[in-house]
Amino acid sequence: MKRRIPTRIYLAEDEMPDAWYNLRADMPTKPAPMLHPQTFKPITEEDLRAILSAEAARQELDEESRFVPIPEGILDFYRAFRPSPLIRAYYLEKALDTPAEIYYKFEGTNTSGSHKLNSAGPQAFYAREEGLSSLATETGAGQWGSAMAMACGFYGLDLSVYMVKVSSEQKPYRKALMESYGARVIPSPSDTTEAGRRILAANPDSGGSLGCAISEAMEASRRSDKCRYVLGSVLNHVMLHQSVIGLEAKAALDKYGLRPDIVIGCAGGGSNLGGLIAPFVAERLAGKSAARFIAVEPASCPTLTRGRYAYDFGDTAGTTPLMMMRTLGAGFMPAPGHAGGLRYHGMNPVLSKLHNDGLLEARAEPQLAVFDAATRFMKCEGILPAPESAHAIKAAIDEALECRRSGEKKTILFGLSGTGYFDMTAYTAYNSGAMTDKALSDEDLEKGFASIPAVSGD
């Protein structure tokens, strides 16, 4: 049987995008400005340059350029693992007996195992171009740390990774992977920073959080003027780099005259989702499509579905700029039983704005349902998904089953942002029946909300 549309659609190397797409340029109303953490005034590029590389700082505040050219030095890095395949989920469609056509953009074919490499490369490249010698960052589930370790190995930069302690204990092989690429990995909270020591003093058994690891990494990066901080999600320049996902997906669909009716992505800090949907949101804003966009988050960290839309810090120590975003408060801690990533308290400001404007739907899923979907998917499609990515699978399956009920032949696109090879502890817990879901109470939420500062931005 010859298929009109192959199972895997690959772009040719010379069809790869040579510029990132900046959705902010096409938004009729822009997100509220980022604020300085002390003055509460809109932050300047110069302010940001104290934290980020100069080019990252420029891109972070750039709301005008629709396209930002990708330098040859980054394209050279991208060609080591891109273009990534767009896969038609023939096996899953058959298993679901759905009239829907399901496609997924698979970002897990590189060794870091996820889309994070798309921004790790540029961030390391700019740092090297600007004469920096080292970088500091945090990692939760380990995907971002692995990606930065690979990028710093490639570009020849030193890297310190503050890894959320509970994650470093659950995933010793993630640590080994980062070390194999030459990175230094420090479980967080640690006694190597003020921020870490403060948390440990309050709670010696703290398993850590992304907010705390960010505080530690930022503090560490300030120790040398040859060092800067890099972040794997949430920020606008990260989402900009991730637009390569959506641009490639759109180019591959365009080859076959396809246009998605629904675009789905898992959402932690939002970079994968934002990168995937960006060019499709542009079409909708231009009146060229009526596509729906769905963010899927864990029920144990429901930033979009239960968070507040407010100015908040990106870290627990309150050292980052303030962002207007959906947030659970930097003091929020997901339940200890929560297995995967997607445990960040906030959400990229652009996505938060789209959600607030009614352009982005959101749903929260309990983890058992997510692992059910992952197992169903892996048995027919073959690929073992990252628990994070399995949130998107869950929603894609639900939408495809809805099509079976309604008889509609919709085109569903979702982001399979990474693989679960380093998440076997979670899969073992699921397989053995040890995994549970604990409902998040309003009291738990209020504890997080209490940490949101009272800043209006006016």
Add this chain to the structure above:
Amino acid sequence: MKRRIPTRIYLAEDEMPDAWYNLRADMPTKPAPMLHPQTFKPITEEDLRAILSAEAARQELDEESRFVPIPEGILDFYRAFRPSPLIRAYYLEKALDTPAEIYYKFEGTNTSGSHKLNSAGPQAFYAREEGLSSLATETGAGQWGSAMAMACGFYGLDLSVYMVKVSSEQKPYRKALMESYGARVIPSPSDTTEAGRRILAANPDSGGSLGCAISEAMEASRRSDKCRYVLGSVLNHVMLHQSVIGLEAKAALDKYGLRPDIVIGCAGGGSNLGGLIAPFVAERLAGKSAARFIAVEPASCPTLTRGRYAYDFGDTAGTTPLMMMRTLGAGFMPAPGHAGGLRYHGMNPVLSKLHNDGLLEARAEPQLAVFDAATRFMKCEGILPAPESAHAIKAAIDEALECRRSGEKKTILFGLSGTGYFDMTAYTAYNSGAMTDKALSDEDLEKGFASIPAVSGD
């Protein structure tokens, strides 16, 4: 910069081979026949059907068909992960400053992480087509067991995997992966079989061996006439299925008018190497090329370089048919410090014959040199190789450096048979300096040789 040859060459889905290539049909003298383990007479298809599925038995003895059509039900499975990329090692070439062009066929993009899936699919498919309900097999490093777990999950068959105990302890996540796909994993030697109990009685602390695990799996498979045994390497029908690697690699090179001067593969039982080189050996046999073929094996299990060419059993209990092959003796045990796979005592009979006829070169590498090569490779090419595959990388680097010395612009092709995501224990040992090499003494070899039966085959 536009490259004439892209970094990754993908065949289109409809360019995938629809038949396997059977090298035996083109060999001027055939390998000596397989012998029945009791009568020592050439084995018949009927004999083999007691162990293998009928089609596997037929293919095992088929020396006439040059091409064996791949059924649509197997192509359907292949399309879930094939075609695999042929990658131009631009980054490695640059790092080595070599005039050589290096290409590698990368079989690690599927979840099982290696080429083993190419034969797991067909073996499960034939079993299901013939009405069998379950399969039993062994696994060493875990790649074959993972591949069979995926294939049995896909085709709906029960699977028992006897996993070499030392490997199951080093790689708990491999076990979890197999269980996620629904397989039952039993550390070997176990008390569930006669063969296992005999080994445990002699040595309660035995860490196991492939030869022992094969004995256990074969014994288990004989308990039901709805069950058969499947093997991931060594046998001719396995090498036949793996010819898909070489056929795709050749088709991709042909697109750019390229012909390899040297083809390199790691060698355990020989299926990956044999599958990769088969169509290129055919060209050499036909006088169309002067390509060299290099098998790379671990110094701690040097089957081709230090083994005997003799009839031997495939397992420790002496229950398999006898094969004329290079062998260290089924009683051979690699040193406990040996980290990776490639620990089988014998070598596929076709490859053993090619080696004996002077067509296949062989070299043995100590593991520290292999991990050095792996680390060098991963830092520039990005991909974390399986320790097994890193043997091929070592030889490819050596040949490319030889080209730098000689100034020759050779075309080198090697097989990157899999990824090392489940081998982080070994990488951690290497990174920390805990990994060692222990020279294999002639006395150790003699112990293995003592287990080779005195069978002439006349």
